[in-house]
Amino acid sequence: MQWIVATPFSRDEDGDWITRYVGGGARFVTAPALYVHDRSRAASGLSEWFDYLRHAWGAWRLVRAAPRGGAGLLTGFPQLAVTAALLKLLLGRSDVPLVAWCFNLGRTPGGWKARLARAVLRQVDVFVVHSRREVALYAAWLNLPRERFVFVPLSIRDEPRETREDEAAPFILAMGSANRDYRTLVEAAARLGLPTVIVAGTHATAGLSLPPNVTMRRNLAIAECHDLCGRARVNVVPLRDTAFTSGQVTVLEAMMLGKPVVATRAAGTEDYVIDGWNGHLVPPEDSGALAAAIAALWDDPATRARLGEGARRTVQEGTTFAAVAPAMAAVLDAAQARAARAPRPAARADASERPSG
Incomplete structure (x- = not known):
């Protein structure tokens, strides 16, 4: 046909x-x-x-x-x-x-x-x-x-490339606009005090008061987003409504680059992120749990490498x-x-x- x-x-x-x-x-x-x-x-x-x-x-x-x-x-x-x-x-x-x-x-x-x-x-x-x-x-x-x-x-289109973490100026990265819970991420970032970059549309971050360690960026090309993802120490996908799917593209593109993801447990993440294998899942609207998961990866390069390998295999074997x-x-x-x-x-x-x- x-x-x-x-x-x-x-x-x-x-x-x-x-x-x-x-x-x-x-x-x-x-x-x-x-x-x-x-x-x-x-x-x-x-x-x-x-x-x-x-x-x-x-x-x-x-x-x-x-x-x-x-x-x-x-x-x-x-x-x-x-x-x-x-x-x-x-x-x-x-x-x-x-x-x-x-x-x-x-x-x-x-x-x-x-x-x-x-x-x-x-x-x-x-x-x-x-x-x-x-x-x-x-x-x-x-x-x-x-x-x-x-x-x-x-x-997703499989576009593997060599990535190198920015060791001189490490940072947390969160990208995307649909259904994002940046309020909880900002609370976690304020608690941690670690450099954090958010790439999102204005409607996704409206009304947020950002602490000094959080930077907002907008209107980036796909190549720029992939570059940031590869250089970030920890990639985060915080979600608001857990019943509807969102964030899968961001999750999978990070995994494609061999990066583990910390994500809200929700429809759209739990089918791709396997806790302890290719990333971490945290409860919704729990800034404490989110901060703890980020901190655990931030301080453990061996775990980041192991989860990153699992993330790359997830894409290769199931989502190309x-x-x-x-x-x-x-x-x-x-x-x-x-x-x-x-x-x-x-x-x-x-x-x-x-x-x-």
Whole structure:
């Protein structure tokens, strides 16, 4: 089957993603994203939703150009899942398998938004989530069977490089904006008195009073973030709401560089950070426990090296694009099988199927 790929980071056919490593009979065609997806913003506005809808429509045009039964749709991030599912409903194409990869919400709204989500997202054949807790959470919210939700580890492009800790001026590093609990981190940093760098958007740190040992940085390029991560003595991912996933990219990119992570125990960290093997997990909103975990790593280079080795192996063996490709292949097969069981749409030829002349 031919799969039309619509993700905000897809620009052309040469992009390196999981699809490159999926074998078998699956073929992939990219519906290019013609906009910039800012993952640091707190919410999507009207103009952003228009971008997602236009992108989803471009993907559906490719689906409709294929022979009936010959194409499916693979989206990335919830916004494209919603817009693609809406178009599937309006087009009456229950025969087209739709996979929502990286279905990760920051919250599950109620009221009319929940009713709309349930009506539209029933069109998704398989939801791929990146924490085990999300399976029950989203199944209950959308009133759908749990088997429609599949846990697959979040994957990242494996870009290992030699890193060297800044021994002359060591520091603690925390990066990211989504769902971050920087208040608890600042309390822990004030207690420790150790140099600490926070890289985050303004909405993630609003209202914080910073002690002299905490520095704020913003608007850094990815390469600059990776450089800071490699030079930091301790990388920290403090999270606020433990029910929703966030912080996995930051966790995995630090692990990719062989750096252990101190993170809040939450959905989105407990599936990747194994306490004492590749990092440490601490209770939420506990500045004392966070400070103790940071101090333990700060003063123990041997433990940092051992946990860093475990962190690197975690990425190599379980969260690279190649490592998760077999799971993606199974998801696509499941979606195709479910769509094949769906009621056939009413006899109506698409433009691509009408006889010419």
